Every structure is written in C-alpha cells, then in structure tokens.
Amino acid sequence: MNSYNKIEILATLGPSSLNETVIQQLSEKGVTLFRINLSHTPLEEVESTIKTIQQYTSVPICLDSEGA
Numbered sequence: 001m002n003s004y005n006k007i008e009i010l011a012t013l014g015p016s017s018l019n020e021t022v023i024q025q026l027s028e029k030g031v032t033l034f035r036i037n038l039s040h041t042p043l044e045e046v047e048s049t050i051k052t053i054q055q056y057t058s059v060p061i062c063l064d065s066e067g068a
Contacts, residue, residue: 008032010062014040018049020056027057034059039066 011017011026012035026034034053041049046063053061 010035012037013049013053018052020052023053023056027059031059033062035062035064037064039064 007030009029009031010033011031013023014037017023023034034057036046036049038046050061053059
C-alpha cells in the first residue's frame with residue numbers, strides 16, 4: 001500500500017459527542033485526528049475538552065479557529 005491509499009478519519013467533537021464512550025468508540029474505529037471547533041466551544045472549556053480527549057486516547061487534536 002502506498003501513501004496515496006492511506007485513509008485518514010477526522011472527527012469533530014461537540015457537546016453531544018464529548019464523552020468517554022464516544023471518544024473511545026471513535027478511537028477504536030480508527031479516527032486519526034480529533035477536531036475541536038473553536039467557533040462552537042467556549043474558550044474557558046477548551047482546556048478541559050483537550051484533557052478529556054487525552055484521558056481516553058492518544059489521537060492528535062486539532063483546534064480549528066474561526067476564519068477571517
């Protein structure tokens with residue numbers, strides 16, 4: 001298999017999906033990157049959201065900021 005056939009799965013987490021069960025299930029299904037949309041996540045919740053994800057998986061996290 002060459003690098004062109006590699007499948008990447010991006011999962012955006014939000015209020016209804018930010019829990020241990022969903023994070024673990026997505027990780028087990030092969031998610032390669034968790035995305036946090038900063039337009040819909042209050043700034044004061046970002047750190048706890050990242051810690052929650054890191055508690056259950058080692059999948060990288062992307063912070064998506066609002067465009068200009």
